[in-house]
Amino acid sequence: MAPLVSEQCHDPLLNTIDSTPSTLLSKQLLSTLSQSLKLLVLILVTSLEALFLLQKRPPIFHFINLSCFIIFFILKPYFSSKTRKVYLIDFSCLQPPSSCKVPYSKFLKNSSMIEGFDSESIAFMANILTSSGQSQETYLPPALHHIPPKTHHHEYIKEVHMVLFPIMDDLLAKTNLSPQDIDILIVNCSGFNPTPSLTSIVINHYSMKKDIKSFNLSGMGCSAGALGIDLAQNLLQIHKNSYAIVLSTEILSTGWYAGHEKPKLILNCLFRMGSAAILLTNKNQKSKSSKYELFKTLRTQKAYDDRAYLSTIREEDSNGILGVTIKRDLLQVAGETLRSNVTVLGSSILPLSEKFWHGVSIIRKRLIDKSAEIYVPNFKRVIEHFCLPASGRPVIREIGKGLKLGDKEMEAAVMTLHRFGNQSSSSLWYELAYLEGKERVKKGDKVWQLGMGTGPKCTSLVWKCTRLIQGESNKGPWADCIHRYPIVAHDEGPN
Numbered sequence: 001m002a003p004l005v006s007e008q009c010h011d012p013l014l015n016t017i018d019s020t021p022s023t024l025l026s027k028q029l030l031s032t033l034s035q036s037l038k039l040l041v042l043i044l045v046t047s048l049e050a051l052f053l054l055q056k057r058p059p060i061f062h063f064i065n066l067s068c069f070i071i072f073f074i075l076k077p078y079f080s081s082k083t084r085k086v087y088l089i090d091f092s093c094l095q096p097p098s099s100c101k102v103p104y105s106k107f108l109k110n111s112s113m114i115e116g117f118d119s120e121s122i123a124f125m126a127n128i129l130t131s132s133g134q135s136q137e138t139y140l141p142p143a144l145h146h147i148p149p150k151t152h153h154h155e156y157i158k159e160v161h162m163v164l165f166p167i168m169d170d171l172l173a174k175t176n177l178s179p180q181d182i183d184i185l186i187v188n189c190s191g192f193n194p195t196p197s198l199t200s201i202v203i204n205h206y207s208m209k210k211d212i213k214s215f216n217l218s219g220m221g222c223s224a225g226a227l228g229i230d231l232a233q234n235l236l237q238i239h240k241n242s243y244a245i246v247l248s249t250e251i252l253s254t255g256w257y258a259g260h261e262k263p264k265l266i267l268n269c270l271f272r273m274g275s276a277a278i279l280l281t282n283k284n285q286k287s288k289s290s291k292y293e294l295f296k297t298l299r300t301q302k303a304y305d306d307r308a309y310l311s312t313i314r315e316e317d318s319n320g321i322l323g324v325t326i327k328r329d330l331l332q333v334a335g336e337t338l339r340s341n342v343t344v345l346g347s348s349i350l351p352l353s354e355k356f357w358h359g360v361s362i363i364r365k366r367l368i369d370k371s372a373e374i375y376v377p378n379f380k381r382v383i384e385h386f387c388l389p390a391s392g393r394p395v396i397r398e399i400g401k402g403l404k405l406g407d408k409e410m411e412a413a414v415m416t417l418h419r420f421g422n423q424s425s426s427s428l429w430y431e432l433a434y435l436e437g438k439e440r441v442k443k444g445d446k447v448w449q450l451g452m453g454t455g456p457k458c459t460s461l462v463w464k465c466t467r468l469i470q471g472e473s474n475k476g477p478w479a480d481c482i483h484r485y486p487i488v489a490h491d492e493g494p495n
Contacts, residue, residue: 095476121260184215186217189250219454221425261318263325274426302336312454355377358376385435412432430477432449446464
């Protein structure tokens with residue numbers, strides 16, 4: 001975010017340890033104890049087997065001992081696990097037309113001609129733009145290029161067609177599928193919820209089959225794209241041999257704010273055009289041709305806390321103009337929400353040594369030395385690539401600092417913000433497209449997509465690359481500019 005919200009917290013993951021619910025600590029300790037118990041049982045079985053050999057016990061003793069081990073440590077987990085594997089076949093991201101580009105000068109000139117903005121408002125938005133981390137090449141929909149912006153229902157529907165149909169067409173073409181092949185359709189868009197719904201608009205346009213399962217997610221913020229994947233995974237556990245498409249976007253013309261309140265002006269400057277279409281399946285025969293397997297998902301939220309709930313909220317200003325208010329403590333709230341998610345995720349994917357030292361440092365801080373530092377686990381031991389929330393350069397930097405990530409790990413998020421701006425829920429897919437375009441994702445690598453949104457809520461997706469990915473640099477949203485990135489000089493600006 002911009003300086004308005006960047007002054008409040010300097011390390012959200014480290015500074016919020018006291019607000020971490022005790023249940024999360026309990027889960028982490030229980031996970032560590034569970035793994036330790038398994039190790040002890042393995043040692044016990046091995047010791048018994050050695051004892052039986054030394055005492056030359058009859059074969060029946062060996063048979064019973066080994067049978068128990070096989071049943072409880074191999075066969076039981078296999079039979080109790082009923083989850084179906086979910087694969088990501090391919091995805092597409094929107095490349096908006098060049099006519100939609102909005103350099104700073106055009107944005108500020110147009111804004112100065114709109115009745116309702118005074119000189120102070122224009123100066124504030126100019127400061128937000130220059131410190132945001134985005135370039136002169138981001139995009140706004142045609143409705144917001146007009147003076148004044150066209151903010152009525154007909155324009156909203158035109159924008160829906162503009163951002164959803166091209167990526168749907170591209171995804172179906174790349175995967176050689178017909179709209180009739182799709183069994184599940186999920187569309188997420190926070191600020192626009194028309195009747196008929198967005199899913200109905202897509203189904204009608206493509207004449208999709210009558211028994212398709214459709215779901216429309218609204219008001220879920222920037223984490224909605226990741227939430228859509230989590231929902232699709234749950235549905236694919238129920239419906240066998242199915243294809244699911246998740247369409248992720250934001251309709252910007254519904255969120256334009258033409259008032260004077262500074263906390264509501266921020267979104268005018270930061271949010272930009274973008275959309276993504278993702279094809280998932282649970283068909284086993286697609287395991288080799290798919291790009292990724294969904295390794296882990298995790299959702300956490302903090303809407304039960306009033307301060308967190310009100311940190312970002314859509315409301316009317318004193319003149320009755322609707323806009324989204326971003327409070328000054330947003331970064332601190334985001335840090336608290338993120339820490340809850342990271343703690344639980346780490347307890348399930350980190351190696352035992354990392355969990356052990358993290359747990360020991362928490363106990364030391366709580367019971368022995370209040371000034372002691374909390375050991376931050378090294379997620380780079382299990383994750384090769386990171387797609388972080390592209391909400392603003394300070395946000396990316398704070399999250400990266402909290403997770404002990406370097407510039408290389410934050411690069412996809414920083415460069416996506418620079419080239420395309422904050423595209424809300426679809427940003428994570430532009431980041432993955434960047435990593436693929438740079439040919440950095442190798443077979444066996446894990447990619448962590450971290451989505452954070454209003455509510456507040458946090459969703460983690462961990463993918464495992466299942467095949468060689470090549471030739472992505474000459475297609476997709478980065479095709480005309482991937483050779484120019486990373487832009488190192490951009491990171492030297494003010495935060």
